[in-house]
Amino acid sequence: MTSLAVEASKLVKRFEGQRAVDGIDLAVPEGAIYGVLGPNGAGKTTTLRTLLGIIEPDGGWRKVLGEDRPMRAAPRIGYLPEERGLYPSMQAKEAIAFLGALRGMTLADGRRRAGELLEEAGLGEAATKTIRQLSKGMAQTVQLLGTIVHRPKLLVLDEPFSGLDAINQQRLEGLIRAQVAEGSTVLFSTHVIAHAERLCERISVIAKGRVRFDGTVAEARGRLPSRVHLTTRAGDGPWRAALPADSIADGRNFDFALPEGGIEPVLEALIAGGAGIESLAIERPSLHDAFVDLVGEPVPQPEPGEVQP
Known part of the structure; x- marks a missing residue:
């Protein structure tokens, strides 16, 4: 059985009588890249802060790296909050070393490790x-390096890709994968689904403080049927009776859910009826599609410069 780096049961956090976190269960396996997905205001940040012990829950329990009092595990955790914060007049290497010192490193060890991380x-x-001399993307990378300088066993990142261009986004993804290769567990939140589709092994989808889905990316996508996109040379004929009743027609173009019996019976009827298949493509649902189905609202569009899967 896989050990868990983070677990929570029936976690509740209220603000002014409203449940920002409403009975959340979570299980993050050791060594995984685990994504917490949800629209803005879903409760992602409050969930992460409650898990880490930055704020105390009003109900339920959580355990982080085996500790039911998460602050005891703080030296083994790297946390990148959504609100970035570095001293503008501090040199990049010194900023990383300073963040390491807050986690128990000596400044000498922090400076040595900072130099290595910056080179890598x-x-x-x-x-x-x-x-203040760095670009936004470079400064954000420096803060991430300060988050991992002490070689944490658990890396918690709150909207880490916010505002990054494509180059810095790819650099950050590489750093995340490198941390996992060295034995860390990564838990990150995002409202842009493309990040999770590229990186995550498992995800939780949160909306209005509740978990709507927990499982693998493949399981989330498997909730929806694949779609068939068909173009025929003939515009009409008896062969159209072979198409599913929910087919959407646009001239000689047809779009429908892949039938449970597969595409072969439809193909046989189309060929026998003389439809003339000009093109046919089967498209698996994306995590974006699954997210919309689970949450029931449009997914935020990626920020300018972001890479799509």
Whole structure:
């Protein structure tokens, strides 16, 4: 049985009588990249902060790295909050070392490790630059390096890709994968589904403080049938009776859910009826499609420059 890095049961947090977190269950396996997905205001940030012990729950329980009092595990955790914060006049290398010192490292060890991390991230030339001299993406990368400088066993990232261009986004994804390869567990929140589809093994979808889905990305996508996109040379004929009743027709183009019996019986009827198949494609549902089905509202569009899966 896989050990859990983070677990919670019936977690509740209220603000002014309203449940921001409403009975959430969560189980994050050790060594996984686990995504908490949801629209803005879904309760993702409050859930993460409650799990980490930054705020106390009003009900339920949670355990982090084996500790039922999460603050005891703090030295083994790296946390990147949604609100970024670095001292503008501090040099990048010093900022990383300072964040390491807050987790128990000596400044000497922190500076040595900071230099290594900056070189690995392709930012070696930025080591002596102040934070205010860096681009937004570079400063955000520096803060992430400060989050991992002490080699945490658990990395918790709240909307880590917010505002990053494609290059810095890919750099961040590489850093996340590298941490897992070294034995860390990653738990991150996002409202942009493409990130989770690229990175995550397991996800939870949260809406209005409740978990709507928990499982693998493949399981989420498997909730919906694949779609068939068909173009015929003939516009009409008896062969149309072979198409599912819910088919959407646009001239000679047809769109319908893949029948439970597969596409073969439909193909046989189309060929026998002389439909003339010009093109046929079967499209698996994306995580985006599954998210809309689960949450019942449109997914936020990716920010400019973001890479799509």
